Amino acid sequence: MTNTVSLLDVEMRFAASLAIRRMSLEVRSGEFFSILGPSGCGKTTLLRMISGFLQPTSGKILIDGQDMRDVPANRRSTAMIFQSLALFPLMPVWENIAFGLEVRGMSKARRRQEAERLLELIALPGYGERMPHELSGGQRQRVAIARALAIEPKVLLLDEPLSALDLKLRQRMRAELRELQKRTGVTFIYITHDQSEALAMSDRVAVMSAGELQQVGEPLELYTNPATAFVAEFVGENNIMSGTVIDTFGDYAVLEGAHGRFVGRRSATLRPQMKARLYVRPESLSVDRQETENRLVAISKRFDFEGAFATAHAVVPHDSDPLSVQLAIPHQHLGQAPDIGKSFVAGFSRQDAVVLAHE
Amino acid sequence: MNEITQRFGRPLGACFILLVLLWLAGLVLVPNLTMLDFALRPNLPATQLGGPKDGYSFDNFLYLWNHPSHGWIFLKTIWSSALVTVLTFLICYPLAYWLGQVSTPRQTSALLVLLTVPYLMNEVLRGLAWYIILAFDGPLNAALVHLGLLSEPVRWYGDGGVLAGMAYAYLLFMLLPIYNSVSTLDHAQIDAARDLGAGTLRIHRRVVLPHAKVGIATGCVFTFMLAAGSYMAPALLGAPGSRWFTQLIYDWFFESGNWNRGAAYGVTLLVLCLVAVLGMLRLFQVNLTSAVK
Ligand SMILES: Nc1ncnc2c1ncn2[C@@H]1O[C@H](COP(=O)(O)OP(=O)(O)OP(=O)(O)O)[C@@H](O)[C@H]1O
């Protein structure tokens, strides 16, 4: 598989701060690639470097194998969907969509035709004569996408395009975007700070924190095998136990903390005496288990029924450091759920837990 | 009307409306009607006022019509004012764009202060400053000759001098409205246009200019009206032979003592300028209310 976008040791320094530190990244052609990270971690900066609005302080950006240094934004085969959409308010929808074609010197008749074809694609046929302010939020969103697709970019860059929409519409647009990407085969680089969005839509996800790449992988990989404590805590829900590594054997590590001794899978670099955290997903923590290791005695506090499953919130009592834990209980097992206020034993298998270094 | 009484209450609202009406009547309606009245009467010695010869006629307007040389001066005034407007626009648009979209807040305020400071001085002094700069043995000629750009001093007074002096005098009236409207353009739109492949010229033609249209129209109307009605710059900086229409009006009033003919000339200037402005707005496809806002 070829790479559409490659970043080689890219660094971006603003006057006061280092926004991106030495980052290398490969985006394959035709994939839906998400960049996930908290606010201010450098996602927009990264996107603006790929689109050509910012020059990296050092390092190289390649698009289709070509070095992009000295190639200005208007000559790159990328198209960007801005957080604010940035539709041109004084042009009707069809002129918005055909703007990139106008630039390329296409005749007016053909532009109209092309705009109509794209309006079909985004399921807004006949909306060409409307002005942008006469559209709903979701429709504007789709027009912005059509405008970007019109120039047949190799890469479509999307900067949190759904963040302004309400939840229902956001969910629908997610599905539409995903579908559109499959249909057009264009490489999407999609920025979001919403981890569930990234997991649901992407072929691969890059997790960023403070200008650094934490992990790149498929959603399932990130979920089951987080490479760093940051990823384990940012992606999905996790129960966290802190302590010190007292032993490692094979792929496993033993962690001792305030609440006992636990065994879980480890990363290759983990050594005894290191401070670490053990992570176990709420759905991997269960009541009915007869484990000999990895047992916790907890008191049930609260119970949130969420349909397909319920979340039990419990506390492992401790003088100085009581530990909150969550269990996800599938609805057909609700009979075994612990009664509120009662103490119960929860356990997890070493396979389902990860131990990761945490200063 | 209703909105005003609702917002301020009946007595206060009525007060405001009354004040506005008084202002309109006192400063707009009455003087202009008086002017018109003057323009339509013959110029008579005081003893014959109210006598049989004192009646309304278009004689004063016809006088202008029958003196082609005055008509030419009028056309030249309109034409030069249009030129001043275009020149000022060409200077101000890039500046306004830079101020509204590119500069940092500190640069913006620094430049705006620098541009405003000369306006604290009164208009005559500003005109005199140009008078001195453009003088035959003044600093501009001296500098250019010294730099070797000119082999001998040039006579700047005349149309060129008037143009420069006016463009300078009305800079802010053009700059501020354009800056105002350019600064409300979301920069992402410029980025989006560039991202879609547009070059600088197309970005301005398709995105920035349409957005700033109202501001540009406002600036052009201000500048044009001010230039056409200007007296001081042409008097100071013009060549002796080339006169501005306002100078003709002045002469009728104060040299010939013929207020009636002066008034007729004044009314003509006012009306034709208004026609020119409305034509300009039509050209820009902007309506008057949004331009005045
Ligand atoms: N033009 C700039 N000048 C100086 N610092 C900047 C500039 N642009 C961004 N930064 C800094 O770089 C860091 C990354 O900013 P960036 O906009 O890329 O964050 P982000 O991940 O997109 O955040 P968000 O999710 O809130 O949009 C921030 O600390 C920001 O303050």
Ligand SMILES: [Mg+2]
């Ligand atoms: Mg951002």
